[in-house]
Amino acid sequence: MKDTPINELRTAYDAQLRGVTPPGGSARIEKDGPLTRVVGWHRGFVTGPRDLGVRGAELDTLIARQRDFYAARGEAVEWKTRAHDLPADLTDRLTAAGFFAEDSETVLIGRSADLAADPVLPDGVTLRRVTARSDLQRIAAMESTVWGEDRSWLADDLAARIDNAPENTIVLVAEARTEVVCAAWLVFKDGIDFGALWGGSTLKEWRGQGIYRAMVAHRAQLAAARGVRHVYVDASADSAPILTRLGLHAVTTTTPYVWSP
Numbered sequence: 228m229k230d231t232p233i234n235e236l237r238t239a240y241d242a243q244l245r246g247v248t249p250p251g252g253s254a255r256i257e258k259d260g261p262l263t264r265v266v267g268w269h270r271g272f273v274t275g276p277r278d279l280g281v282r283g284a285e286l287d288t289l290i291a292r293q294r295d296f297y298a299a300r301g302e303a304v305e306w307k308t309r310a311h312d313l314p315a316d317l318t319d320r321l322t323a324a325g326f327f328a329e330d331s332e333t334v335l336i337g338r339s340a341d342l343a344a345d346p347v348l349p350d351g352v353t354l355r356r357v358t359a360r361s362d363l364q365r366i367a368a369m370e371s372t373v374w375g376e377d378r379s380w381l382a383d384d385l386a387a388r389i390d391n392a393p394e395n396t397i398v399l400v401a402e403a404r405t406e407v408v409c410a411a412w413l414v415f416k417d418g419i420d421f422g423a424l425w426g427g428s429t430l431k432e433w434r435g436q437g438i439y440r441a442m443v444a445h446r447a448q449l450a451a452a453r454g455v456r457h458v459y460v461d462a463s464a465d466s467a468p469i470l471t472r473l474g475l476h477a478v479t480t481t482t483p484y485v486w487s488p
Contacts, residue, residue: 236336236457237311237478241277243419244459250384251391260289264296264304269380270485271297271304278313286314290324294486303487309334310480318484326484332461337475339422339458342447349436352408354401354445358389366400366410366426373428385412397449398426401438408433413446415455422450424460439466443473 247256247263254267261279265272273293281289290306297304306326308318318328346354357363360382367381388396395416401409411426424446429439450458461481462470471477 233476233478236476239420239457240334240336240459240478244421245274245276246416247272247274248388248395248414248416248423249391250387251389252383252387254387259292259296262289262293264293266300269384271300271302273304273306275312277309277311279317282314286317286320287324290320290326294324294326297486298488301488303485305329306484306486308482308484310482318482321484324486326486329483329485330463331480331482332463333467333477334459334479334481335462335467335470335475335477336421336457336459337447337470337473339447339451339455341474342444342458343451344444344448346441346445346448347437348401348441349438352401352403352433352436352438354399354441357398357400358393360386362400362407363398365407366398369407369410369430370426370428373430388412388414397446399442399445401429401442403433406430409438409442411439411442411446413449413458415450415453420456422446422453422455422458424458427460427466439469440473443470 247265249256250265250268254265257264257266262273262275279286293304306321348354363382363385367379370378370381385398389398395414397413399411400407409429411424414423414425424443427439427442447458460470
């Protein structure tokens with residue numbers, strides 16, 4: 228893809244995808260100056276426009292205010308940064324305030340119609356949409372295994388999203404008999420021309436068999452059927468090459484800066 232379309236995609240990303248999809252449940256969204264933050268989630272979350280519009284000591288004060296806000300609640304907080312954010316020293320100032328960088332991911336965008344296809348799955352593997360709490364708990368257990376950390380909070384998070392916006396939250400599992408081998412979800416936001424491809428985790432012993440690709444193709448199919456032009460994903464180093472081969476395009480990188488009490 229030539230430079231101009233990539234720039235156009237990045238501009239559309241900045242215009243439409245800098246907010247937060249309401250997570251539902253007891254979580255709420257607040258504004259603090261240029262920032263949007265989530266309170267009452269599994270951990271705090273902060274995001275902002277491409278250019279925060281503040282510099283120097285004023286920026287340091289804004290950063291410290293977020294840190295201290297979550298510290299008073301006894302909660303960790305993630306500040307979502309992008310590689311093309313301004314001011315350019317934002318991440319240095321976050322580090323100075325006690326935030327640390329977690330692994331960077333690549334923001335990839337593709338046209339739904341180009342990626343849409345009937346899912347092709349290995350023999351014995353089936354794909355279905357789920358909403359039941361028991362299925363969401365099975366997804367959380369699978370994700371905890373894949374990532375080697377406790378992700379039990381994910382069941383509550385997905386349940387709240389489904390309760391809050393059932394028509395905009397599509398949670399899918401790939402199963403081999405009774406075992407969840409892969410899970411992914413597609414999140415829409417009214418008035419936004421992008422569907423978010425979240426999740427997409429596969430048990431190690433089931434990788435390399437096309438299940439992840441099938442999840443992408445089916446979610447793109449659902450987005451295209453709904454008239455949502457693009458899908459996007461924050462992709463790990465493992466997933467980014469697969470998604471690029473499928474036809475998504477890298478527009479920037481994103482790095483979570485996390486502070487913990």
